Amino acid sequence: MIKKIVLNLIFLSPLVYMLYGLQSAVDPIKYIYIHTGSTAIVMLILTLCITPLRKVKNLVKYRRFVGLYTFFYAFLHFINFFVLDAELSVAFVIKQTLDKPFVYLGMISFVVLLFMSITSTRKLFKKYRTWHNGVYLVLGIITIHASMAQKVLSAVEYFYIFMAVILIGHRAFKSKWISRFFANFLQKRVKTA
Numbered sequence: 690m691i692k693k694i695v696l697n698l699i700f701l702s703p704l705v706y707m708l709y710g711l712q713s714a715v716d717p718i719k720y721i722y723i724h725t726g727s728t729a730i731v732m733l734i735l736t737l738c739i740t741p742l743r744k745v746k747n748l749v750k751y752r753r754f755v756g757l758y759t760f761f762y763a764f765l766h767f768i769n770f771f772v773l774d775a776e777l778s779v780a781f782v783i784k785q786t787l788d789k790p791f792v793y794l795g796m797i798s799f800v801v802l803l804f805m806s807i808t809s810t811r812k813l814f815k816k817y818r819t820w821h822n823g824v825y826l827v828l829g830i831i832t833i834h835a836s837m838a839q840k841v842l843s844a845v846e847y848f849y850i851f852m853a854v855i856l857i858g859h860r861a862f863k864s865k866w867i868s869r870f871f872a873n874f875l876q877k878r879v880k881t882a
């Protein structure tokens with residue numbers, strides 16, 4: 690119980706930190722975008738690190754918890770867009786989504802994260818297990834989204850790109866489909882040599 694409270698406090702600390710700095714923010718909407726977006730992508734990376742690192746430290750039982758916090762911060766990011774930026778105008782949301790490629794990449798990721806959060810219960814997860822691989826797609830898309838939001842890429846975006854390449858690459862090599870493809874490819878090369 691105490692462990693759960695401490696964990697929740699840790700995962701809520703970026704929100705507290707953001708609220709604390711909000712009063713002195715020059716552009717509050719941009720400030721909220723940056724904080725909620727960065728926290729969501731870092732939590733997404735943390736969620737996806739749990740599986741490859743499970744032999745070093747098994748934290749698989751916390752994967753859903755961290756995943757749900759990823760969605761929580763992505764939801765705050767979306768609320769910033771819809772309530773503060775769009776001022777609840779559905780027409781504005783549709784226009785921005787259709788006009789700006791980086792906004793529709795964000796939207797696609799948000800919808801996939803929403804679907805995964807809803808289907809993360811034990812019962813629904815069994816049914817939609819394979820669909821949850823879509824989280825790697827979200828990581829790829831959101832890395833592009835975060836990079837497109839910048840005029841010049843900084844070390845932070847290079848870090849996201851690096852982690853996305855490592856995590857997606859690792860998943861691809863673990864996938865049966867990819868390993869079968871490479872096995873067949875190598876077999877053909879050996880035969881023709």
Ligand code: HEM
Binds near residue numbers: 831834
């Ligand atoms: C709901 C759909 C989404 C919309 C409409 C949206 C919108 C935006 C906008 C307008 C910015 C630019 C902020 C600025 O610098 O002026 C931004 C940046 C960003 N977004 Fe999103 N986004 C969405 C989904 C997501 C999701 C799901 C994630 C993460 C899981 C995310 C992560 C980021 C990151 C990391 C940045 C860059 C922040 C920075 O400048 O450091 N976004 N987003």
